[in-house]
Amino acid sequence: MPEVISTYGKAVDDLWWLIVWITLVTFIAVEALLIIFLVKYRHRDGRRASYTHGHRGLEVVWTVATAAILVFIAIVQRDTWAHIKEELPGPEKNPLLVRVFGEQFNWHFVYAGADGKFEPRRDEDMFGEENPIGLKDPKLDVYRRALLVPVDTPVILELNSLAKFEVNTGKRDLPVLHGFFAPNLRIKQDLVPFHPGKIWFQATKTGTYEIACAELCGQNHYTMRADLKIMTADELKTALGYDWQAARATQFPENPK
Amino acid sequence: METLTTATHDAAHGEHHEPGIIGRYIFSRDHKVIGCQFLFTSIIFLILGGLLALALRWRLAWPDSPVPILGDVTGQAYTVLFTMHATVMIFFVIIPLLVGAFGNFVVPLHIGARDMAFPFLNGLSYWIMPFAGIIMLFGFFLEGGAAAAGWTSYPPLSKIAGAGQTCWCVSLIIVGSSSIMGAVNYITTIVKMRAPGMHFHRMSLTVWSIFITSALVLFGTPVLTSALILLILDRELGTTFFTHDGQPLLWQHLFWFYSHPAVYIMILPAMGMVSDVISVFARKPIFGYRAMAYSMVGISGLGYIVWGHHMFQSGMNPRLGFAFMIVTMLIALPSAVKTFNWLGTVWGGNIRFTTPMLNALAFVSMFVIGGLSGIFMAATPVDIQIHDTYFIVAHIHYVLFGGTLFGVFAGIHYWFPKMFGRMMSETWGKIHFLLTFIAYNCTFFPMHIVGAAGMPRRYAAHAIEQGTTTTWADLQPYNVFMTIAAIGLGIAQIPFFVNFFWSLAKGPIAGMNPWKANTLEWTIASPPPHGNYFPIPEVYRGPYEYSSPLVEEDYLPQSRKLDGEAALAEARLTAH
Numbered sequence: 001m002p003e004v005i006s007t008y009g010k011a012v013d014d015l016w017w018l019i020v021w022i023t024l025v026t027f028i029a030v031e032a033l034l035i036i037f038l039v040k041y042r043h044r045d046g047r048r049a050s051y052t053h054g055h056r057g058l059e060v061v062w063t064v065a066t067a068a069i070l071v072f073i074a075i076v077q078r079d080t081w082a083h084i085k086e087e088l089p090g091p092e093k094n095p096l097l098v099r100v101f102g103e104q105f106n107w108h109f110v111y112a113g114a115d116g117k118f119e120p121r122r123d124e125d126m127f128g129e130e131n132p133i134g135l136k137d138p139k140l141d142v143y144r145r146a147l148l149v150p151v152d153t154p155v156i157l158e159l160n161s162l163a164k165f166e167v168n169t170g171k172r173d174l175p176v177l178h179g180f181f182a183p184n185l186r187i188k189q190d191l192v193p194f195h196p197g198k199i200w201f202q203a204t205k206t207g208t209y210e211i212a213c214a215e216l217c218g219q220n221h222y223t224m225r226a227d228l229k230i231m232t233a234d235e236l237k238t239a240l241g242y243d244w245q246a247a248r249a250t251q252f253p254e255n256p257k
Numbered sequence: 258m259e260t261l262t263t264a265t266h267d268a269a270h271g272e273h274h275e276p277g278i279i280g281r282y283i284f285s286r287d288h289k290v291i292g293c294q295f296l297f298t299s300i301i302f303l304i305l306g307g308l309l310a311l312a313l314r315w316r317l318a319w320p321d322s323p324v325p326i327l328g329d330v331t332g333q334a335y336t337v338l339f340t341m342h343a344t345v346m347i348f349f350v351i352i353p354l355l356v357g358a359f360g361n362f363v364v365p366l367h368i369g370a371r372d373m374a375f376p377f378l379n380g381l382s383y384w385i386m387p388f389a390g391i392i393m394l395f396g397f398f399l400e401g402g403a404a405a406a407g408w409t410s411y412p413p414l415s416k417i418a419g420a421g422q423t424c425w426c427v428s429l430i431i432v433g434s435s436s437i438m439g440a441v442n443y444i445t446t447i448v449k450m451r452a453p454g455m456h457f458h459r460m461s462l463t464v465w466s467i468f469i470t471s472a473l474v475l476f477g478t479p480v481l482t483s484a485l486i487l488l489i490l491d492r493e494l495g496t497t498f499f500t501h502d503g504q505p506l507l508w509q510h511l512f513w514f515y516s517h518p519a520v521y522i523m524i525l526p527a528m529g530m531v532s533d534v535i536s537v538f539a540r541k542p543i544f545g546y547r548a549m550a551y552s553m554v555g556i557s558g559l560g561y562i563v564w565g566h567h568m569f570q571s572g573m574n575p576r577l578g579f580a581f582m583i584v585t586m587l588i589a590l591p592s593a594v595k596t597f598n599w600l601g602t603v604w605g606g607n608i609r610f611t612t613p614m615l616n617a618l619a620f621v622s623m624f625v626i627g628g629l630s631g632i633f634m635a636a637t638p639v640d641i642q643i644h645d646t647y648f649i650v651a652h653i654h655y656v657l658f659g660g661t662l663f664g665v666f667a668g669i670h671y672w673f674p675k676m677f678g679r680m681m682s683e684t685w686g687k688i689h690f691l692l693t694f695i696a697y698n699c700t701f702f703p704m705h706i707v708g709a710a711g712m713p714r715r716y717a718a719h720a721i722e723q724g725t726t727t728t729w730a731d732l733q734p735y736n737v738f739m740t741i742a743a744i745g746l747g748i749a750q751i752p753f754f755v756n757f758f759w760s761l762a763k764g765p766i767a768g769m770n771p772w773k774a775n776t777l778e779w780t781i782a783s784p785p786p787h788g789n790y791f792p793i794p795e796v797y798r799g800p801y802e803y804s805s806p807l808v809e810e811d812y813l814p815q816s817r818k819l820d821g822e823a824a825l826a827e828a829r830l831t832a833h
Contacts, residue, residue, distance in 0.1 A: 001642070001709055002728065009580060012638045019636060023629040030625050037603045038618065039715040041539070042610070048811060050605035054545035059594070066593045070586040071638060078579055085575035114258040115353060174500055176414040179570065179645060181709030183728060186643050192505055192572040193413055210728040214645040214713050216407045219333035222716035
């Protein structure tokens with residue numbers, strides 16, 4: 001498991017190690033028994049195998065015990081899963097909102113800008129380098145090719161999939177699935193075309209990490225990467241060019257269908 | 258009832274005319290010939306699928322040097338490679354091998370029937386499969402190449418993919434139809450055509466497994482077929498079932514509703530065969546026969562309600578995660594019970610390490626790894642990290658190669674004498690086993706490690722430098738190691754093929770019952786004549802009466818009638 005840099009990452013890793021230990025013990029026990037039996041009961045002349053069809057008590061015991069362990073493993077996952085995927089930090093925690101756009105084969109990140117409001121976007125306005133996202137007024141939002149986030153602050157991402165714009169033909173294809181994957185944050189979720197989703201995280205450490213696409217999106221899927229740059233609040237202010245703490249967006253825009 | 262069954266059975270197969278050479282070996286209606294046709298066809302596809310795998314492994318290890326023969330592999334070519342590798346292996350190798358080849362060959366023999374219930378349908382189910390293969394491979398010659406949206410073909414990517422994708426859909430509809438025809442045939446045959454005395458609880462676990470698998474095929478495949486038709490409509494007629502106002506996730510639900518049970522279609526028959534082989538060579542009855550049979554029923558039942566575990570990170574409502582996690586954890590239970598019962602079967606045995614037995618034991622020990630690694634991805638928070646990484650690739654290969662393919666090797670070595678009347682070489686069989694076992698583990702075990710590090714699957718290269726981050730570049734030595742091991746794994750198959758074809762012509766004559774096994778097929782000639790049993794045998798006991806105290810030998814065939822003291826003793830034993 002790579003380095004953990006999110007608040008909930010440690011919980012995920014603890015669950016991972018719990019399962020590692022349970023399965024490792026089971027694995028060693030089963031394989032050891034198998035090898036012992038194979039050696040001990042190998043064929044020798046004049047020996048006869050013991051004639052038995054099973055043992056009811058033994059079978060009941062191992063069935064019930066295994067079921068109990070499996071249900072236990074499932075139940076201990078519950079809270080961590082709910083914490084990561086079912087809940088979003090509320091407005092009282094002052095989360096930073098960032099819109100994420102996945103396109104074959106690039107990542108785009110949009111911040112609300114000094115007006116504290118996200119611009120709606122339309123496919124018709126999407127044009128090449130100047131306005132890759134298709135924002136109504138691109139100057140009012142801040143656009144970056146890397147995801148810049150503050151340390152120790154909750155961040156909510158809105159996940160959108162964008163159609164690829166073919167400069168040669170002037171046409172737009174269909175948007176496809178992508179997967180937002182930041183291994184160090186322990187977060188992964190698909191970007192579903194036509195149905196934006198939301199995820200959140202809170203980073204615990206500054207530095208530069210990796211964002212990758214985890215859902216097959218075409219021939220250059222493997223090149224679809226971006227940097228995740230975690231910085232202090234002041235550094236982020238400089239990097240974004242506006243006071244993100246003062247002009248905080250509280251909601252994502254409604255986009256016309 | 259039993260007499261009636263036998264009577265219809267005789268009427269259906271009593272008047273067999275002698276067919277000519279084409280009727281006998283090509284458009285045959287004999288289940289044994291059709292089984293062997295499936296076997297040979299899927300072996301050809303196995304070689305193709307294996308070569309595709311080696312090409313993609315080459316690209317992963319050495320992205321900058323051209324693949325031998327194929328030349329440069331671009332990102333597009335790489336997506337074609339892994340899509341076609343998986344599609345070929347799943348739909349043209351594993352399923353036809355297990356269900357088509359072994360199901361066909363073994364089921365009528367094991368239940369004491371003269372043939373399948375619908376011999377013509379059986380032939381048809383084979384003969385539409387090569388066409389499906391041709392349509393699938395035709396995609397390679399179209400603009401844009403063969404299908405390249407992964408074997409899961411998630412839209413919208415599969416909607417905008419090249420024409421090869423339509424070939425893929427059409428081909429799978431045909432393969433699916435072949436499966437459905439087979440399933441109807443197996444279920445009917447097993448329900449209606451068992452020999453007198455062959456109660457359900459006297460059937461071998463191979464027959465049980467094919468029976469349950471057929472039920473899975475019958476109820477699951479039509480769902481995939483419908484989804485494929487919707488996808489073709491989306492592609493060709495511009496409907497929007499999976500885009501715009503439709504739902505990309507709808508495909509995933511439909512696809513996995515079939516494809517998760519399909520994973521069990523791809524393992525249950527191997528479990529059945531391995532159970533038979535282990536019992537024969539441990540010279541001991543199966544431990545917990547009923548638990549073995551019912552756990553397969555349990556797997557198939559639960560198999561229908563766990564599909565959502567493929568979609569934990571898909572954007573599906575996360576609240577569904579917990580329910581799918583619980584049932585997914587529980588489906589590990591019947592598998593665990595089976596593993597314990599295999600252990601119980603070898604415990605106290607008198608084990609003969611023949612080639613089939615070695616492969617069957619490899620199945621058990623590798624399936625343990627594949628089963629346990631499943632718990633990681635069933636656990637929703639842990640799955641966040643390992644979803645769509647090499648951990649999943651490791652898991653599926655431990656189940657389908659470490660499990661199913663070793664089961665298939667066990668089955669081939671075990672039934673080869675009955676299929677062709679000759680023995681395979683034990684020495685070369687063991688060499689093949691040992692090399693395969695080592696190379697296989699070197700190829701796939703490291704995938705757990707790189708998967709835990711988050712290395713994504715379906716990447717044409719991992720060690721690229723983009724921006725300042727190169728998370729997986731350090732893991733490149735693993736990629737090189739796995740590729741070298743994979744090439745070794747490919748080379749390790751040469752002794753198998755040489756042994757197979759050499760033994761076909763030159764192997765020592767097998768005789769009726771070379772393994773001293775109990776099931777009915779070993780009481781007739783090898784290979785059995787068209788029509789198998791003359792007369793239909795009477796069955797007196799279950800298939801696993803090894804080392805029975807009633808007889809001097811350590812086996813007691815199902816159709817051997819005991820008399821005198823022994824018969825009374827047997828009646829007392831079964832009364833318990």
